[in-house]
Amino acid sequence: MKNFQEHPQSILLTDSLGVRLQALHPEGDYAIGQDCGIDWRSVDPPEHGAEAIDWFYVPGVPPNLGGKIRRSYVLWQELLAPYIALEFASGDGSEEKDTTPLRGDRRSKPGKFWVYEQIIRIPYYGIYIIEQQQLELYHLVNGYYQPVPTNARGHYPIQRLEIELGTWQGSYQNQQQTWMRWWDSEGNLLLTGAERADQEQQRADQEYEARQAAIPRLLAMGLPPAQVAEALDLPLSAIA
Secondary structure (H helix, E strand, O other): OOOOOHHHHHHHHHHHHHHHHHHHOOOOOEEEEEEEEEEOOOOOOHHHHEEEEEEEEEEOOOOOEOOEOOOOEEHHHHOOOOOEEEEEEOOOOOOOOOOOOOOOOOOOOOOHHHHHHHHHOOOEEEEEEOOOOEEEEEEEEOOEEEEOOOOOOOOEEEHHHOEEEEEEEEEEOOEEEEEEEEEEOOOOEOOOHHHHHHHHHHHHHHHHHHHHHHHHHHHHOOOOHHHHHHHHOOOHHHOO
């Protein structure tokens, strides 16, 4: 079952990570999947050889394939596994933690956790249980997932990307929720494009207010209005 938080959660993760990914991939050689399928074996029925991941990041591949938008990510053609996969669990997380192995019957479907660990071999796998606001992150070590401990900030460090994953309480797209978000390795929240624009606007407003506040002091010093305007980079009309 899906829920109304999943779509904005994916956008929030992608948008806020954009600046970091541009620095890591100046040539744009990465792909982000949101509620997209990964085909890991060819079998009938096809869904028994595929997993739909809520959010994943793959380094070293083009965003499009042959100039066309991807319909799925075919593992045996791409040959590169996602580096991070995140699942948004609407239930209790049991489906996302299912370790049922693949049986001899090709029509059987193994557990999601087992597929990510043993077949696709995704280095980082995160599970966010939405109703419990509980986030877990696993790291593939010697072929098996090990829980990643949180740091002093309560975040999960992802060393190679120099980022941290954690939860954040706030409003996004008209929803006051607890969200998964990224921080840099120093604990600074990675902002969305809209948040960066708001931050720049606030900074510009504060600078303008500071220049406005300096006008009476400079005039009291005997400076002519034209010189005050030039010193504060303001139009002459702004000098009372």
